[in-house]
Amino acid sequence: MACDGGAFPRPTGAQERIDAIDVLRGIALLGVLAINVVMEFRVSIFEQFLASKPPASPLDDAIETILTLAVELKALALFSLLFGAGLAIQFDRLADSERRTPLLVRRLAVLLAFGLIHLCLIWNGDILTEYALAGLIVLPFLFGPRWLLAVAALASLLLYLAMQAFPPAGLFPSTETITQHVADATRIYATGGFLDVLAFRLREIPLIAPLHAFIFPRTIGLFLLGAFAWRAGLLQNAPGRLLWIAAPCIGLGAALILAGTEALGTILLALGYGAGIIGIASLRSGKALLGWAAPLGRMAFTNYLAQSLIFGWIFYGYGLGLFGRLGVASALAIGLAVYAGQVLFSAWWLRRYRYGPVEWLWRTLMYGAAQPMRQTA
Template sequence: MASDGGVFPRPINPGERIDAIDVLRGLALLGVVAINVVNEFRVSIFEQFLSQKPAASPIDSIIETILVLAVEMKALALFSLLFGAGLAIQFERLANSERRTSLLIRRLAVLLAFGLIHLCLIWNGDILTEYALAGLIVLPFLFGPRWLLAIAALAFLGLYLAMQAFPPTGLFPSTATIAQHVADATRIYATGGFLDVLAFRLREIPLIVPLHAFIFPRTIGLFLLGAFAWRVGLLQNAPGRLLWIAAPCIGLGAALILSGAEALGTILLALGYAAAIIGIANLRCGKKLLGWAAPLGRMAFTNYLAQSLIFGWIFYGYGLGLFGRLGVTSALAIGVAVYAAQVLFSAWWLGRCRYGPVEWLWRTLMYGEAQPMRQTA
């Protein structure tokens, strides 16, 4: 590959990474695992919209309530903030390259291709497709000043909050349609073969698209907010400032959620989580306490896709067929066990290789040539 104006574009070296951001990504993945395994692999994603749900044990009810209040939507919000910051980091690193725009577009196009494959062939709870499309919208804003990022973030988050307060009519199917779909999902996902599950998964996509449309402005807004946080230096070794930000965000966010203002409370709580974790991870004691999550965060793409394959085999009919048969506690225990195994595997893998397998492929396709994989001394 020829150099661009004297600059040779390349992926960031592992030694140049900001460990605190990888720690946050690794911990956010735990929240994503918990919600995905409980709400989207264990049962139909649409069961949560039914007023009549199957009876649950007291412990299941307690755990589900904790997940809803403290984790659900907050983990994805953390990933959105991180994706926006990562996009801004890439944009900054390629500042002297004539190919900056084309490389970033290719990066998002490759992500879109991964997302569509994941969505159609593996699991339709995919978030990669939405992130790729949101990234393409956010990319032009990165050419502007910091104030533009801040105003655009507030505008998109304001649109999201307005949609929560005044939901668009006709966006979601009727309760009867959802109930019938949940019954079909329980039967087919639990007992169907791979082709049966694949066909039903594809039929589900038109029902899932409105769910993404409903949070799409929030995703864009959080991308912009993450990019803004990077631009103003909040994510670069500023534990004191971040911990001062964390306390009011967590406190106010929790109060809003408990009072019923869940949409705004979720955003503030996610901001508080991010500030607290990055702030603590930048402290000496925090590095010892949370450092185990950094390898997992460096391989978040690989681990996310691996979770879909593993949980698909555990819950769908072409594997163990546990869909609809487990309670919240049992499913969460499986999710935590898979997560713990990935923590160990990620540390082992990155002791030998520079990137996770999917991260390596993503970078290779982005830059147009095979990247070095083996770890060197």
């Protein structure tokens, strides 16, 4: 967003955006899509916690291993960093507006409403609800100095790491409950009509909630870390510094994950991914290489919700009913085809309109006035 003295606040224009951040958001969306389609739409999210799984081909096993080690949780961590940076950018650009706090609270409240609709009616793997709640917690810290963001981020991430080392007793369901639930999910999601799927989706939410609670401190910590990176100037015209940060983070993060210290390794690997992609995308040659992802990143909200609608129709019984019937490679191929279509659609759309459809609605509800949509407006 931008603000000019006492002028009425307005959304950030395309010419004011940092393209490298949009590139990273677009690429992070690929990682989120890959994990969602393989581990949450193709089969029950709880299947990964079972000791014995259905037999898979060597190709499926290899792809799943790569996704687990290199992508799972790392893509969401990237989105958390980006959301925190985006919140800090909006906060700073509204510095001269008396409406800064009400506008940002309304923005997060609208996001919460979107998230609850998505969670209940479309797909219960929703992350928007968690992000809205975390954003409301992080927002007061943006009024403080930069060191406060760093200290609060460190405290939140240490709490997350402590929870991984010493999981709270009784937080997760028993093995018997998970086994029965996976069997029920395979039957209902594959064959049920829309109302059957909806009812089961709502019954699943209490089982999924502990998974969000388990990573909620990490989400808050990464929001704060993203805000700190913005305030420290790391995201503004600093490709050299970021590339120097990327290499050790990726190397150490990968080593920790391979050694079994996944929680800390995931955070470091996500930091390395983010620093590397933004650093490369900030270079002239990097823009030519990765610029295709920027339109997708500018429309990430629209594309994220569209993926849920598309995959719901592909995998659930009210559509093609492919739930539980595809291997990892086949499901990922479908996901990549959807992603490629979204890359083309996003570029086409933004040549004609200022925002994605959902982004436009989000801004309109935030400001309480319809925002200009067409590029010629």
